[in-house]
Amino acid sequence: MIELRNLTKSFRTSNGRKFLFRDVNACFPEGKNIGILGRNGAGKSTLLRIMGGIDYPDSGRVVTDQRISWPMGLSGGFQGSMTGRENAAFICGLHGIWGQSKRKVLDQVQEFAEIGNYFDSPVKSYSSGMRSRLAFGLSIAVEFDCYLVDEVMSVGDAHFKQKCREVIAEKRKSANFIIVAHSMSTLKENCEVGIFLGDTGLKVYENLEEAIELYLAGVSPAKAN
Structure with missing residues (x-):
């Protein structure tokens, strides 16, 4: 619900x-x-x-x-001086994902993103396309x-x-x-x-x-x- x-x-x-929504009531x-x-x-x-x-x-x-997930593919929340792996690990911690489950998520993100060794490089060195790949891979690897x-x-x-x-x-x-x-x-x-x-x-x-x-x-x- x-x-x-x-x-x-x-x-x-x-x-x-400017009002985008004003007293909106809706049930999906x-x-x-x-x-x-x-x-x-x-x-x-x-x-x-x-x-x-x-x-x-x-x-x-x-x-x-x-x-409910965060908006899939959203890359603006990454910390630029941290690596892709470190950012993914941080998100896992926020969602209570630890141990073997955390390692599984990191492996899935790395496989999906297809950014090679950049996964262990600072995100600020990524192109916009690489950020999108990382963000989407992380979004889909966490279960919602x-x-x-x-x-x-x-x-x-x-x-x-x-x-x-x-x-x-x-x-x-x-x-x-x-x-x-x-x-x-x-x-x-x-x-x-x-x-x-x-x-x-x-x-x-x-x-x-x-x-x-x-x-x-x-x-x-x-x-x-």
């Missing part, structure tokens, strides 16, 4: 305070994979960060009985009930994108996903339920196609995938 209760989130801008369908749609600036990524516990609402809260995905399948080369698709398809057998993507094909491949963020707020659609139709109604054909 994931429920938003009276969720309000705003930002201070030069033109005054259980056992479903969910696609989140909305124009740029609607608050899709912010909503994922709040659900993942790395951002906070002005008021209200997210109520859940599930283990629900994984948050924010456009991660739009980065990297064709080989990396295919690996992402394959590992998400495998994880869907035992976990659920909440995905932000501008690619309709990605959402259709992975999701059944849609959430649309628009001028009227947040609305949950039991049928993904309904949310897609509403989203595309406000997007020019040239921009729609």
Whole structure:
């Protein structure tokens, strides 16, 4: 169960305070994979960060009985002077993963990331692509009930994108996903339920196609995938 209760989130801008959400109440369908749609600036990524516990609402809260991941592929949280291995080990500690389980996670991250000896080099020496590989590998190596995905399948080369698709398809057998993507094909491949963020707020659609139709109604054909 994931429920938003009276969720309000705003930002201070030069033109005054902008509200992304104002007293939003919503209950996400259980056992479903969910696609989140909305124009740029609607608050899709912010909503994922709040659900993942790395951002906070002005008021209200997210109520859940599930283990929810941080947004998959998020690389901004790495400590640059620490190696990839050290960053991964630190995250394991935060999630109570120790001993053999920790070694298993580190091995999985190293194998997936395919960054060779850089795994034991400071993250500040990585390219953006290497950071993305490390971040995705770490996200998928830790077990969660629900994984948050924010456009991660739009980065990297064709080989990396295919690996992402394959590992998400495998994880869907035992976990659920909440995905932000501008690619309709990605959402259709992975999701059944849609959430649309628009001028009227947040609305949950039991049928993904309904949310897609509403989203595309406000997007020019040239921009729609």
